[in-house]
Amino acid sequence: MPAHKLAPDIPDAPTDVLAAEQAHLADSREALRAMRAHAQSLSADAAGDWVSQQILQGLLDQRVAALADHPDTPLFFGRLDRADGDDLPSTIYVGRRHVHDGTSRPLVIDWRAPVSRAFYQASPAEPMSVVRRRRFGYHGGALTAYEDEPLAEGGRIGPSRILTEEIERPRTGPMRDIVATIQPDQDEIVRSTLAQTVCVQGAPGTGKTAVGLHRAAYLLFTHRERLARSGVMIVGPNRAFLSYISSVLPALGEVKVDQTTVAGLLGEHAAPEDPEVAAVKGDARMAKVLDRALWLHVVKPEEGVVFTKGAYRFRVADYEVREIVASLRGTTRYAPGRAALAQRLAHQVLVRMEQRGESPDDRVQDAVARSKPVRRLVDAVWPKLTPEQVLFRLLAEPEFLARAAKTDLSPEEQERLLWAKPYRSWKSAKWSAADAALLDELADLMERTPSLGHLVVDEAQDLSEMQLRALGRRCRNGSATVLGDLAQGTTPWSATTWEAVLAHLGQEGEVTELTLGFRVPREVLDYAARLLPSIAPGLAAPRSLRPGAGSLTVREGGEVLAAVREALGREGSIGVIAPDALVAEVAGTLAGDGLAHAVLGPDSAEEHRLLVVPATLAKGLEYDHVIVVEPADIVDAEPRGLARLYVVLTRAVTTLTVVHRKPLPAQLTA
Numbered sequence: 001m002p003a004h005k006l007a008p009d010i011p012d013a014p015t016d017v018l019a020a021e022q023a024h025l026a027d028s029r030e031a032l033r034a035m036r037a038h039a040q041s042l043s044a045d046a047a048g049d050w051v052s053q054q055i056l057q058g059l060l061d062q063r064v065a066a067l068a069d070h071p072d073t074p075l076f077f078g079r080l081d082r083a084d085g086d087d088l089p090s091t092i093y094v095g096r097r098h099v100h101d102g103t104s105r106p107l108v109i110d111w112r113a114p115v116s117r118a119f120y121q122a123s124p125a126e127p128m129s130v131v132r133r134r135r136f137g138y139h140g141g142a143l144t145a146y147e148d149e150p151l152a153e154g155g156r157i158g159p160s161r162i163l164t165e166e167i168e169r170p171r172t173g174p175m176r177d178i179v180a181t182i183q184p185d186q187d188e189i190v191r192s193t194l195a196q197t198v199c200v201q202g203a204p205g206t207g208k209t210a211v212g213l214h215r216a217a218y219l220l221f222t223h224r225e226r227l228a229r230s231g232v233m234i235v236g237p238n239r240a241f242l243s244y245i246s247s248v249l250p251a252l253g254e255v256k257v258d259q260t261t262v263a264g265l266l267g268e269h270a271a272p273e274d275p276e277v278a279a280v281k282g283d284a285r286m287a288k289v290l291d292r293a294l295w296l297h298v299v300k301p302e303e304g305v306v307f308t309k310g311a312y313r314f315r316v317a318d319y320e321v322r323e324i325v326a327s328l329r330g331t332t333r334y335a336p337g338r339a340a341l342a343q344r345l346a347h348q349v350l351v352r353m354e355q356r357g358e359s360p361d362d363r364v365q366d367a368v369a370r371s372k373p374v375r376r377l378v379d380a381v382w383p384k385l386t387p388e389q390v391l392f393r394l395l396a397e398p399e400f401l402a403r404a405a406k407t408d409l410s411p412e413e414q415e416r417l418l419w420a421k422p423y424r425s426w427k428s429a430k431w432s433a434a435d436a437a438l439l440d441e442l443a444d445l446m447e448r449t450p451s452l453g454h455l456v457v458d459e460a461q462d463l464s465e466m467q468l469r470a471l472g473r474r475c476r477n478g479s480a481t482v483l484g485d486l487a488q489g490t491t492p493w494s495a496t497t498w499e500a501v502l503a504h505l506g507q508e509g510e511v512t513e514l515t516l517g518f519r520v521p522r523e524v525l526d527y528a529a530r531l532l533p534s535i536a537p538g539l540a541a542p543r544s545l546r547p548g549a550g551s552l553t554v555r556e557g558g559e560v561l562a563a564v565r566e567a568l569g570r571e572g573s574i575g576v577i578a579p580d581a582l583v584a585e586v587a588g589t590l591a592g593d594g595l596a597h598a599v600l601g602p603d604s605a606e607e608h609r610l611l612v613v614p615a616t617l618a619k620g621l622e623y624d625h626v627i628v629v630e631p632a633d634i635v636d637a638e639p640r641g642l643a644r645l646y647v648v649l650t651r652a653v654t655t656l657t658v659v660h661r662k663p664l665p666a667q668l669t670a
């Protein structure tokens, strides 16, 4: 058991140690203030011209903002005392950022620096030159406790109370960072190299989301310049989830990371669609169909070009045009191919001009490429197209679909794809979420999609193959962190293996597993795990760090109101998770009883202690007290309803109350 000292309540706390650490905190704060004052005193006037001045001023402002001290956020949370033997300092304080004094002596070292790694990884078996690790406990911004772990030979370390207190702390508001308590297996993932794509399978509450966000912060610190150019992006399941995680990266000093949803990335199309149709549209076989559909628009040229200049006519014969088109097909994307066709035709005209003794230059070639006869031919042979035009034809014209699908889709699948009632034109078409991925694939066949430096994809098990391809395009010159849980797959096209997910993403990567839960009490997790044999038979039952005896209550015929009132008597957030169809009724019941609450919507960043949450929006979120209403209805509402129930049952941090009138699903009572 580590030494754990709390002052002033514990009489034997050596307050001199605590006082010395508090003094170091005060010194570090003072030094940070001085660093900020210095940054504020720098002037952008030194820059030569006005534009450079503006750019420099922007950078200086950013630096000043980054050096702000947030009194409630601990400046450091750990200390390493190191054995001599290298030229590193013998004492290191690990915190959220570097702080140094006037002589450049480091007072606090960023948690992401290589030397800080030992704070997360050192153990008596492998002390990494550390003789003692000290963890600090804070109350508000005040340093109130410390805990020592001896790592020198023969040292024994037990469970950390500071970690336990951290994970037991009631949840209020948005997700917090876990920088002070990252666990060794999580740290391995956080610090894996930029070139490496990692895929993390993890049971509910094992910290996948937290790890993904910390990895983004780590990579930005380690490859600042490169990633500032290419960019890092976080992709999550919906806006409610994004707003829940939105403060983590800013708390780690990283404000320039885009956080978005697949819809935010591919287009907010949401026309309702039969899941069976969406499943065909999401299948990777569609990639071939779209490729053919696009290139079917390039037709065999039957005519040549005649370009008239003054009294002369320059002719490119039909067979020459055919040769040019044939040589371009398959070697270029669609849009540059079109431009190249015009240029190649113009070049042939120029060759004829030269044969006549003229000496035309590049400008003439451009003018010929833009001339009417060339444009007319290009439009006829290699027409200008948008993704919407191509997809419209595919979903509206059975013969065109059949030509594009060949044997890749069965006649039944083709039948399913066609709109039952076609729209009048591509302009009036209403696209679905699955269409968005198809449009994106077509857009990439036309023009290359730029790649980011790194992509973090959360809840990746729910993405269709075509959506994964779309995300893969956005990291094809970079790498990815892929996070998810096969047991929480709730879409009809949910992944069954991570290898397949990586293949569709176009990334080679290792699959690792996080197995220890930090959220859900053991009793609740064991209860939810009864569903696992039915939804993901290959996965081992999850383990929880938190015993949580008495955390589970199942009430047949129970009242939601009574459960809510009970929860209101305790500390922390409350989520009443109901089948989507019952949300209004549940909210009405609460309102009828005068209980202030909010209803979580797909786009809402509702912050309220008492929230009514539709079951389909609960993924990724957590509440201290969860009340699950009518599990049987949650299961019956969708094809993968049991997986949805598993998600819903695993949102609780402290207590889970299940209230039901209908019989519980058999898998839960078995």
Ligand SMILES: Nc1ncnc2c1ncn2[C@@H]1O[C@H](COP(=O)(O)OP(=O)(O)OP(=O)(O)O)[C@@H](O)[C@H]1O
Residues within 6 Å of the ligand: 166, 167, 176, 177, 178, 181, 182, 183, 186, 202, 203, 204, 205, 206, 207, 208, 209, 210, 211, 485, 488, 518, 519, 619, 620, 621, 622, 650
């Ligand atoms: N090392 C840690 N120290 C303290 N808290 C942690 C740690 N790891 C995870 N947590 C906490 O556990 C909770 C669950 O983490 P997170 O949401 O990242 O899990 P997840 O694996 O993404 O869960 P789910 O699959 O259910 O979405 C969060 O409150 C997170 O802050």
